[in-house]
Amino acid sequence: MNTEKLIHQEYKELISNDPEQNKEGALDLKANMKHSPLYFKDDYRAKTLQIPKVYSEATIRHFEQIVQTAYGIFQKVIREYLNCADYRRSFPFSKELEELICIPNLYDSLLPIARFDIFYHEDTGDFYFCEINTDGTSAMNEDRLLGELLIDNPAHQEMIRRYRMEQFEMFDSWVDTFLGLYGTYEKRREHPNVAIVDFLDRGTFREFQEFARHFQKAGVNCEICDIREFRYENGELISKRGHRIDAIYRRAVTSDIMKEAADIQPFLTAVKDSAVFLAGSFCTQIIHNKWLFYILHQERTHQFLTEEEIAFVRAHIPETKLFAKGSFELQEVLADKDSYILKPLDSYASSGVYAGVEYTEKEWEELAGRVYETDYICQRYCPQYQTENIDFAWGDGRWHPYINMAGLYVYNGKFAGVYSRQAEGSGIIASHRNERTVPTFVLKGKMTEENV
Secondary structure, three states, X not given: OOXXXXXXXXXXXXXXXXXXXXXXXXXXXXXXXXXXXOEOOOOEOOOOOOOOEEEOHHHHHHHHHHHHXXXXXXXXXXXXXXXXXXXXXXXXXXXXXXXXHOOOOOOOOOOOEEEEEEEXXXXXXXXXXEEEEOOOOOOHHXXXXXXXXXXXXXXXXXXXXXXXXXXXXXXXXXXXXXXXXHOOXXXXXXXXEEEEEEOXXXXXXXXXXXXXXXXXXXXXXXXXXXXXXXXXXXXXXXXXXXXXXXXXXXXXXXXXXXXXXHHOHHHHHHHHOXXXXXXXXXXXXXXXXXXXHHHHOOHHHHOOOOHHHHHHHHHHOOOEEEOOOOOOOHHHHHHOHHHEEEEEOOOOOOOOOEEHHHOOHHHHHHHHHHHOOOOEEEEEOOOOOEEEEEOOOOOOOOEEEEEEEEEEEEEOOEEEEEEEEEEEOOOOOOOOOOEEEEOEEEEEEEOOOOOO
């Protein structure tokens, strides 16, 4: 039995041996969550389970290898897109977006921040990519706060008496990465004013506040700005508060920016004029868009990948095609529904994603027919890794199998942490429906008298 299973089994035994105390702890955690940044605008920003995700250091080293290989491939794809017009024609981007993507970013990174969401099989070490998040990569604060709230979890309190466990630090490390990249920026200033930028009526504002605090702790002026409220005057981007903005940590996702381009012209003009440092620049959309998985399997891409990288793609990137005539035929997908999953080309938070295993034959026929030839992709459905968990606070307080997803945070090519999500059932993890977030820890060893 591997380390992850052994630790999981100890948690389960502790909870099963004293369910009432653990239920009471879960309800205390839920009550305390209501007084934390995880409760915002009269709603829980996250729901959690009793057993956190604990990885061995060996598994973390494997995650680092996955990130290193995947990041190298993604950098090559971005460079090829920027350098070769014929390759650009392989992507489904509008002329307006292509122009934004091709703006030189003037610093030493094509992909400053990302989260690689994978289905990781803890028994075998095998894995399959689900999607890549670049612009808008989020949830660092969820992991941090849920780890702190486990003070109310009796099973966890007993486990940290037995073992040394550590959470990932993902705020100071991002500030260091951001400022390091800014130091390579051709137009850098000695004391830059930084803005964290999004459509604030839909962004994770409390997380932005946490990042802003860490920028300020590093001695950097930082404010949180709505992307619609800038002015652009005399070659400078000006915030609503009247400050010149030199560097932007972009959290506004590209699809939202393109939809609302008319309302954010000062921001876009500053970007086009290379008047601000932008992390990440629009070239990250090449990796964020779900068409990437189709592109990775094409011979044109294999021309600039190594044999090892091609093998990595074939083993870990699910087969992906446009859900339209000439690619995946509708009847083929209807006839074997459990083998397929349908996704919009450009979406986030699992919006509009459908897995055949979750629907009846009749439901699947109606749903697949409705989205056929409407900018959807079709992918081979990847096998899911399941672990048992229990939900006293939002669920029925009984043990159920949960599918697992590991989101690997990547700061300028370096593995930075894990966002762990689970969902009851065998379909997809959807933030608006069945998602549960559990904090992630790295097992550092057993506790000894010296550690206590």
